Amino acid sequence: MKSIIQMAVGLAMVGTVAMAGEVAPDDVAYDEYGAVAVSLTGVAGDPANGIKIMTERSKGNCIACHQVTALAEFPFHGEVGPMLDGVGANRSEAELRGIVANAKITFPESVMPSFYKTHGYIRPGDAFTGKAGTEPLPPLLTAQEIEDVVAFLMTLQD
Amino acid sequence: MKMTVLKSAIAGLALVATGVMAEEGTVGFEINGDIPIVTRVPAAAHLDGALSEAISGWEYRDSSTQAMQMDDFDNPAMLAVEQAAEVWNTAMGTVGKSCADCHGDVNESMIGIRATYPKWNEKAGEVRTLAMQVNNCLTENMGAEAWKYDGADMAAMEALISIPSRGMPVNVAIDGPVASVWEQGKEMYYTRYGQLELSCASCHELNYDNLIRADHLSQGQINAFPVYRLKDTGLVTTHGRFKGCVRDTRAETFAAGSPEFVALELYVASRGNGLSVEAPAVRP
Numbered sequence: 017m018k019s020i021i022q023m024a025v026g027l028a029m030v031g032t033v034a035m036a037g038e039v040a041p042d043d044v045a046y047d048e049y050g051a052v053a054v055s056l057t058g059v060a061g062d063p064a065n066g067i068k069i070m071t072e073r074s075k076g077n078c079i080a081c082h083q084v085t086a087l088a089e090f091p092f093h094g095e096v097g098p099m100l101d102g103v104g105a106n107r108s109e110a111e112l113r114g115i116v117a118n119a120k121i122t123f124p125e126s127v128m129p130s131f132y133k134t135h136g137y138i139r140p141g142d143a144f145t146g147k148a149g150t151e152p153l154p155p156l157l158t159a160q161e162i163e164d165v166v167a168f169l170m171t172l173q174d
Numbered sequence: 175m176k177m178t179v180l181k182s183a184i185a186g187l188a189l190v191a192t193g194v195m196a197e198e199g200t201v202g203f204e205i206n207g208d209i210p211i212v213t214r215v216p217a218a219a220h221l222d223g224a225l226s227e228a229i230s231g232w233e234y235r236d237s238s239t240q241a242m243q244m245d246d247f248d249n250p251a252m253l254a255v256e257q258a259a260e261v262w263n264t265a266m267g268t269v270g271k272s273c274a275d276c277h278g279d280v281n282e283s284m285i286g287i288r289a290t291y292p293k294w295n296e297k298a299g300e301v302r303t304l305a306m307q308v309n310n311c312l313t314e315n316m317g318a319e320a321w322k323y324d325g326a327d328m329a330a331m332e333a334l335i336s337i338p339s340r341g342m343p344v345n346v347a348i349d350g351p352v353a354s355v356w357e358q359g360k361e362m363y364y365t366r367y368g369q370l371e372l373s374c375a376s377c378h379e380l381n382y383d384n385l386i387r388a389d390h391l392s393q394g395q396i397n398a399f400p401v402y403r404l405k406d407t408g409l410v411t412t413h414g415r416f417k418g419c420v421r422d423t424r425a426e427t428f429a430a431g432s433p434e435f436v437a438l439e440l441y442v443a444s445r446g447n448g449l450s451v452e453a454p455a456v457r458p
Binding site: 073077079081091092095120127130138139140144145146147149156 | 366367369370371376380386388420422423426427
């Protein structure tokens with residue numbers, strides 16, 4: 017009974033506080049290069065869902081900035097970031113997890129948004145409404161969504 | 175129309191003589207076949223090498239949108255300009271005067287005005303945008319209500335007032351009494367707002383000419399504002415565009431006409447010093 021109540025509380029707070037068993041945004045252990053060795057959820061990532069997150073505007077919208085040949089069926093890839101073909105061969109899973117969670121630790125000053133971060137913003141908004149938001153904000157992606165994106169990136173072997 | 179073109183050519187020449195380097199730029203196109211528009215010009219010294227060239231947003235639009243801007247018959251903004259010309263001649267407010275009663279022919283009295291705003295107003299002791307100046311005339315000189323800062327009436331009037339400056343180089347002052355406001359605008363330009371932590375510079379300085387999703391990023395210059403946006407079938411003001419760009423960083427935006435956006439407008443205008451006034455331009 018107690019655990020059900022705790023679950024309910026957890027659900028009510030989804031978006032601001034990590035689910036039980038997840039690494040919360042403030043607790044992610046980045047190494048000195050910005051890599052994150054341990055899964056944020058302990059649940060294997062789903063590369064198919066990773067594709068959705070990479071391509072949907074309301075999710076990661078990664079292709080707004082990156083070209084990915086494997087995602088050519090989804091229109092309009094941007095040129096702001098490097099092309100990601102082969103990135104799963106060139107980088108380790110830990111490096112990719114760190115870059116997707118908070119690219120600015122690997123690449124200081126990067127224009128790439130930090131997807132697993134909830135506070136420390138200048139004039140944070142309420143999504144795309146232009147109105148004020150209140151920190152902590154829900155991170156741009158959940159822990160599992162980050163794992164899903166990383167699983168997809170690992171499939172980019174050439 | 176002939177007369178206006180002649181006059182603005184003369185005014186343009188006078189400015190060249192005082193050191194604005196219009197002759198250094200590249201003429202990208204002509205409006206109506208007789209108003210040359212400089213779309214690329216060496217960047218102003220105050221940019222400290224942040225850009226090598228200032229480039230008009232026109233350069234980044236597709237050829238059909240570009241063409242609409244090259245002939246006033248094809249430019250959908252001209253309908254609003256015609257309406258504003260009627261308003262110019264209409265008495266408004268308790269004083270019973272029209273704009274024309276004080277300023278005469280807009281095509282003569284407003285030559286060069288659009289090219290130098292925002293600028294310092296000595297009497298008021300503040301930096302004023304063109305829109306602030308229009309509202310000041312409405313409330314202080316005409317006894318009328320102020321217009322919505324980024325509303326349709328204001329956008330149309332700004333477009334009308336821009337016409338006699340088309341082809342003249344943007345020449346916004348950044349020193350003297352405006353220096354601190356200019357610095358404020360510069361700081362804003364490089365501040366990474368919102369949950370996406372993007373500054374104006376992230377997109378318009380570091381990434382102009384790159385695609386972001388389907389959008390071809392320009393330098394975000396404002397020499398062409400207000401612009402007619404085909405998607406919205408209406409005019410968009412400078413502060414309207416700023417609001418959209420700040421909102422797109424998942425930030426709390428600033429209000430149109432706020433001191434912050436006035437400062438940002440002064441700074442962004444100065445990044446385009448030397449480009450021709452193009453307003454009202456056409457955007458997709």
